[in-house]
Amino acid sequence: MPSSKPEAAETPSTSLKGRRRATLRDVAAALGVSPATVSNAYNRPDQLSAELRARILDTARDLGYWGPDPTARGLRRGATDVIGVVYADRLSYAFADPAAALFLRGVSNATEALGINLLLLPAAPHPDRETSSLVHAAADGFVLYSLADDAPALGLALRRGLPAVLVDVAPRGDVPTVTIDDVGGARSACEHVLALGHRALGVLGLEFDRTRRRGLANADRQADVPFFVTRERLRGYRSAVEAAGLDWQTSTTVFECAENLPEEGYEAAMALLSTETRPTALLAMSDQLAFGALRAAADLGLQVPNDVAVVGFDDVPLAEALGLTTVAQPTFEKGRLAGKLLLARLAGEEDASPAPLSTTLIVRGSTVRAS
Amino acid sequence: MPSSKPEAAETPSTSLKGRRRATLRDVAAALGVSPATVSNAYNRPDQLSAELRARILDTARDLGYWGPDPTARGLRRGATDVIGVVYADRLSYAFADPAAALFLRGVSNATEALGINLLLLPAAPHPDRETSSLVHAAADGFVLYSLADDAPALGLALRRGLPAVLVDVAPRGDVPTVTIDDVGGARSACEHVLALGHRALGVLGLEFDRTRRRGLANADRQADVPFFVTRERLRGYRSAVEAAGLDWQTSTTVFECAENLPEEGYEAAMALLSTETRPTALLAMSDQLAFGALRAAADLGLQVPNDVAVVGFDDVPLAEALGLTTVAQPTFEKGRLAGKLLLARLAGEEDASPAPLSTTLIVRGSTVRAS
DNA sequence: ATGAAAGCGCTAACAG
DNA sequence: CTGTTAGCGCTTTCAT
Secondary structure, rough: OOHHOOOOOOOOOOOOOOOOOOOOOHHHHHHOHHHHHHHHHHHOOOOOHOOOHHHHHHHHHHHHOOOOHHHHHHHHHHHOOEEEEEOOOOOHHHHOOOHHEEEEHHHHHHHHHHHHHHEEEEOOOOOOOOOOHHOOOOOOOEEOOOOOOOOOOHHHHHHHHOOOEEEOOOOOOOOOEEEEEEEHHHHHHHHHHHHOOOOEEEEEEOOOOOOOEEEEEOOOOOOOOOOHHHHHHHHHHHHHHHHHHOOOOHEEEEOOOOOOHHHHHHHHHHHOOOOOOOOOOEEEHHHHHHHHHHHHHHOOOOOOOOOOEEEEOOHHHHHHHHEEEEEEHHHHHHHHHHHHHHHHHOOOOOOOOOEEOOEEEEOOOOOOOOO | OHHHOOOOOOOOOOOOOOOOOHHHHHHHHHHOOOOOOOHHHHHHHHHHHHHHHHHHHHHHHOOOOOOOOOHHHHHOOOOOOEEEEEEEEOOHOOOHHHHHHHHHHHHHHHHHHOOOOEEEOOOOOOOOOOOHHHHHOOEEEEEOOOOOOOOOOHHHHHHHHOOEEEEOOOOOOOOOOOOOOOOHHHHHHHHHHHHOOOEEEEEEEEOOOOOOOOOEEEOOOOOOOOOHHHHHHHHHHHHHHHHHOOOHHHEEEEEEEOOOOOHHHHHHHHHHHHOOOOOOOOEOOHHHHHHHHHHHHHHHOOOOOOOOOEEEEEEHHHHHHOOOOOEOOOHHHHHHHHHHHHHHHHHHOOOOOOOEEEEEEOOOOOOOOOO
C-alpha cells in the first residue's frame, strides 16, 4: 500500500486532524514573528499594532489554534484564576441543601466580578485514593466550608500554604473565618419554645462527626463534637434550657443525623417522638431536617403546633411556604463575605475575621397557631 | 545595621518563609535522589521501596513541600481532571434556581466517582473582557448547559476542540446532546388547562434571547427564538392550542421574562392579568416563574384555581409544598446523563445522543380544586 | 528499583 | 512595537 501515508501533506487551513494541536509557536512560525508577539496578541492587545494582531488572530484561526493553553499559562503566570470551594460532603450533597446553594451563590457573587471561577471540591477523599482531591486541584486559594475541625482536608488545605478562608468552622490561628452566631440563634429558638411552655424537648442534630452515625446522642457523645456548627448550636439550646432552670439531660433528648437531608430529619423525628418522654417541641439544626420532622408529625397524626412544635434553622425559601418557625441566617451574605475575604487575601491584604453574622428568629405557624 | 540579613541562615524545617516554595527538585536534592524518584513517591508508590518513599515524604514535609504542583502536573500530563460546567447566566443565578442546582447535583454524581471535579463557568464574558472566561479555563471537557443557540460561548467552547456535551440546547452536528421532551411536556400542560375549559391563556415565558428583554411577545418576536427550551415549550403550548381548534394569536398572550426568577414571574403575571383578554390560565415555563404568578394572583385577590389556574414546569420541591400543578422532568438524571456522556467522550468512546428524556404532568391544586 | 534527559506550552523581562 | 532568552514544576520514556 504505497499511498497510505501522504508524507506530511500540506494542510494549512482547518487542519483539525493535524497530528498535533497547533501551539502558539506554530502560529508565530507561520507568520515569521516571535512567540512573544503572538502571546501579546492575546494578552496585551495594546502592545502591538491592530493590523498585526488581526493577522495573527486570523492565522491562528486558520491553523486551528484557539488561544493560549490555560494550563501552560497558569504554570507560567503562577496563577489559575480559580478558587476552590471545599465542601464537607460529597459534592452531590452540596447542591441538595438550598442553604449550601445560596452560600455558593454568595461566593460567586463576590468572585465573578473579577473573572475568577469556582472549582467545587469534596473534602472526602475519593474512595480509591488516600487524600482529598483538593491536593490535586489547581487553584489560587480555598474556601473551606463547613468542615469538621478534625477533617484531614482541613489540614491539607491549610498546609498547602495557599490563602484560605474558613466558613462555619471553628476559628483557628490566623486564618480568616466567617461564622454566624450559632449559639445565639440556637438559644433564641430554644427560648422561644420554652416561653411557649414546652418542657420536653427533642433536638434534631446535624452531623456530630465524620462517622455518619445516626441515633440518639447521650451525654458522652455530646461531649466533644468536631463539627463546629453542631457543637455551637447544641451549646445554644443547652444554655437556654439551663437558663430556664431545667436539667438538660432529663428535659432534652438529642438525636444525631447522618446527613443534612429531610429523610434524616424524618427518621430523627420518628425516633424522638417514640421515646417515653415524648418531646412536645423539636429543635432542628437545619430547615432540611425540620421538613422531615413536619412530615413525620403528619404521618404520626400529630398536629403542628398543637401536638408538637417544630423550629428549624437557616430560613430557606421553603420554610416560609411551609410556615416553619426558624432561625434565619444571612447565608448569601456569608458566602459573599467569604469570597471577598479570600480575594483580599489573594491581593495580599490582611483582613481580620469579621464578627459572627447575626441570626434572627422567624416565628411562623409551626410553633404558634396562626392567629 | 549589620545583623539585618542573616545571609541564608539554615532553616531546614518548617521554612515556610523561605524565599521560595520548595519544589520536587529540592526534595530530591535534599535526599540525593533524582526528581523522578520523588515524583514516583507521589504518583506510583509501587515503583519504589516503602522505606525510601517514607523518607521522601518525611523530608518533603520538613521542607514544606506539600506535593506536586497541580498546574505543572496538568501541563505535563495533558489533563486537568476538571470538567467545566458552563451556565448561560452569571454564576450567581445558577444557584438561584433549584432545578439548576439539582442538575449540577446529577453531573457531580457522575463525575465524583472518578475523582473529577467541577469548574463552574458563566457563559457571559466578564464585563471588561471580550470573551467568556471559558477560554481561559483549564478543563478537560465541557458541559454546556442551557445556552442560547447563538451564544458566542457555545462556538468558543466547541471550537476549542475539547469534548463537550450540550444540555437543553438545540442538537447540532455530532456533539452529544441531552434534552428532555420539552414540546411534549408543554403540550400536556396546555392540554390540561384546555380540558378544564380554559380558553384564554397566558404564557409566562423564559428568556427568548440574550437581550434580557421583558414584555409581551408578539408573533414576530415568537418567530425565531434562540433559546431552545423556550422555543420548544412555546411550540408545545401552541400545538395543543391549535389541536383544540383555537387560534393561537387570539387565545394566547405570551409574556417574555428576562430571567428565571419568581420576581419575573410576578411581573409577567401582573401584566398578563391586566390585559383586556384576561387569561384564566397561566402556563409558566418554569416553577420559579409560576411561584411568582401565584403570588401575583394572591396580591390581585384572585383565587387559584377558581379565578386563575397556574401550571409550572420542572417540579422542584417547593412545587409540591405549594400545590403547584407542573410538568415534572428528570433533572437529576439529566445531569447524571450529561456527566456520563462527557466522561465516555473523555475516555474516547463515541456515545450517541440519548433520546429526549420524558416528562410527566403532575396535577395539583393550582389547576384543580382539591377534592 | 532508580536515574538522566527532554520537554509539555507559555509569558515576563529586557533589549533593541 | 517586536524579538531573545530563560525558565515555571513536573512526568515519562528509556537506560541502568
